[in-house]
Each structure stands twice: as structure tokens, then as C-alpha cells.
Amino acid sequence: MKAFFKKLEKVWVVILNSSLIFFSSYFIYHSEKFQEKISPKKFWERKINTLSTELKKDDIRIKSLKLDLEKEISLATYNEEMAEIKAQREDLDANDIYNEMENEHIQKLSRIKDEIDEISKDEEKVKNNLEKALCHINLLK
Numbered sequence: 001m002k003a004f005f006k007k008l009e010k011v012w013v014v015i016l017n018s019s020l021i022f023f024s025s026y027f028i029y030h031s032e033k034f035q036e037k038i039s040p041k042k043f044w045e046r047k048i049n050t051l052s053t054e055l056k057k058d059d060i061r062i063k064s065l066k067l068d069l070e071k072e073i074s075l076a077t078y079n080e081e082m083a084e085i086k087a088q089r090e091d092l093d094a095n096d097i098y099n100e101m102e103n104e105h106i107q108k109l110s111r112i113k114d115e116i117d118e119i120s121k122d123e124e125k126v127k128n129n130l131e132k133a134l135c136h137i138n139l140l141k
Helices: 002-029 032-038 040-090 094-140
Strands: none
Touching (some): 032 040, 040 094
């Protein structure tokens, strides 16, 4: 019985060691620095494609947020009328409802502007990284 457990222990150690070797080599192979050293041109082309896609996504998100901002600004003209309608329906003061709606509107506008600024900063970083990647690929040619 002891021999069986000794053999099982040895098999377990072999399995553990081989899985450790497999996973460590997998992570090393997929690391960016290693990929760059194996085939730099392919690595930088892939990096350029990724950054270009990310840049397009950021651009679309910024355009979408700008449209949302324009929509919110145009809807602000109707806040007073909506406040009067809501006040009549709920028997409340129209000025209080209007002030509340105005505060919500201002907060929403500031959130959209902040998000646009944040995405614009990210877009600038991506543009810088894209320029660096293009320089690297031009150096390889």
C-alpha cells in the first residue's frame, strides 16, 4: 500500500511540474516583449491595427456623446413647459419642479462633458502610441 502511495505521489509531482512548465511557457510566449523579439514587424502591425481600431471606437464614442450633448441642450428649452405640466398633474409648485429639472439638466450636461474630456484624453494617448508604433514599423523597413 505504501508503494502505491509513493508511486501516486511521484506521478502527482510529475503532473504538477509539467503543468507548471506548460503554463509558464504559454505566458512567456504571449507576453508582448517576447512577441516583439520573435517577429517585430508582425508585432507592430498587429499593434497598429489594434490602436487604429481603438482610435475609431473612441472617435465614434466622442461623436455620439457630442450628439447627446446637443440633444440635451436643445431639450432644455422645454424644461419650463414640462415643469408646468408636471406641476399641474401632481399639484406641486412649478418653480420648484423647474429648478429641480434645471439642476438635473446641468448635472447631466456636466457628466457628458466630463466623459467627452476623458475619452479625448484617452484618444490623445492612443494617437501618441499609434505614432510611436508607426515609427517603429518604419524603422523596421
